[in-house]
Amino acid sequence: MVTIDFDIFPTRETAPADQRDAILADPGFGAHFTDHMVTMRWSEEAGWHDARLEAYGSFTLDPATSVFHYGQELFEGMKAYRQDSGATVLFRPEVNAARFNSSARRMAMPEIPEDVFVRAIELLVSEDRDWVPTTPGTSLYLRPFMIATQRGLGFSKPSTDYLFCVIASPAAAYFGGGEKPRALTVWLSEHYSRAAPGGTGFVKVGGNYGGALAASREALEKGCDQVVWLDAVEHTWVEEMGGMNLFFVHTPPGGCPRIMTPELTGTLLPGVTRDSLLKLAPTLGIEAGEGRISTAEWREQCAAGELTEAFACGTAAVMAPVGRVRGVSGGWTMGDGEPGPVTMRLREELLGIQYGRLPDPFGWIRKVC
Ligand code: COI
Secondary structure (H helix, E strand, O other): OOOOOOEEOOOOOOOOHHHHHHHHHOOOOOOOOOOEEEEEEEEOOOEEEEEEEEEOOOOOOOOOEHHHHHOOEEEOOEEEEEOOOOOEEEEOHHHHHHHHHHHHHHOOOOOOOHHHHHHHHHHHHHHOHHHOOOOOOOEEEEEEEEEEOOEOOOOOOOOOEEEEEEEEEEEOOOOOOOOOOOOEEEEEEOOOOOOOOOOOOOOOOHHHHHOOHHHHHHHHHOOOOEEEEEOOOOOOEEEEEOOEEEEEEEOOOOOOOEEEEEOOOOOOOOOHHHHHHHHHHHHHOOEEEEEOOEHHHHHHHHHOOOEEEEEEEEOOOEEEEEEEEEEOOEEEEOOOOOOOHHHHHHHHHHHHHHOOOOOOOOOOEEEOO
16 A cells, blocks of 8 residues: 655635635635645656645646646536534545546546545545535535646657646535526537547547537527537537536326436546436435436427436436427427426435435545545
């Protein structure tokens, strides 16, 4: 087992309490950052070294640093929650650690031992615990990431040097609107593709997101909130929404509801919230499984009243109900277009576990301080 000790350099220049409280009262998403960050470097000769917690601040990087040119980078998204008991907790951080390493393998970057990854997160959360907001539905969003730092424009092999960093940002509801989510209108992207077989769709790398922005802009121009991605080969099968996974709810008259999410074909991101909902739903009498659905089936099943709800899920937004779909050949509505009961039931249960209002039967919660 690798032992890595983090050197701790707390800053004396923390934000004044009144300034911090004003931010925590209305944090938005990803706009404000805490007093500290964690960094760690990797080189071919030394492996992981120079692990430290230090003041949040800028990096100085040579303009020829490889990440700027070839996008060799990856990131994660996770949250710390302040529970009613006063405890500050993480949700399944080891799953983020495993996915970080899966992304690292695909991007030919060095892996980080899972316990070191989790320790880095815990150190930052613990040092900046006063930055965890306490109003309902808020959290401290954590953004671990890694970039290639070798200087040079050669492209014959992966970088010889890397920087790992974790930053933290107090966060309110991702789509605004306070604790109660509003139903989104989504745009079917029939022209652009997010990920192709053999590509990087199953890992969390910046290129997947940068390449999505033209389609996101198109969705906004069409008056929609988010883009829905179809498979890149047939442009038929529904894959994801924006940077989130999708679920469909079928409710037979008088029967038990069933949730279905597109299977992980290699082009979809294996979301932590996606996995948690697949495990949680059956404990609530909701059948859950993976499958596939075409845009035509989505439309027909809504018209037949079989597909009653749809929602997207991800760490940042938790669960976002989808009310309406639009595309070049028209649009349709899920149920009455409002957040549905199955979506809201699952959301309440998941948030209940995260905020400590409900028992944690799966052992997903890890107390930090
Ligand atoms: C997350 O849900 O954590 C994400 O990575 C989405 C991000 C693009 C805000």
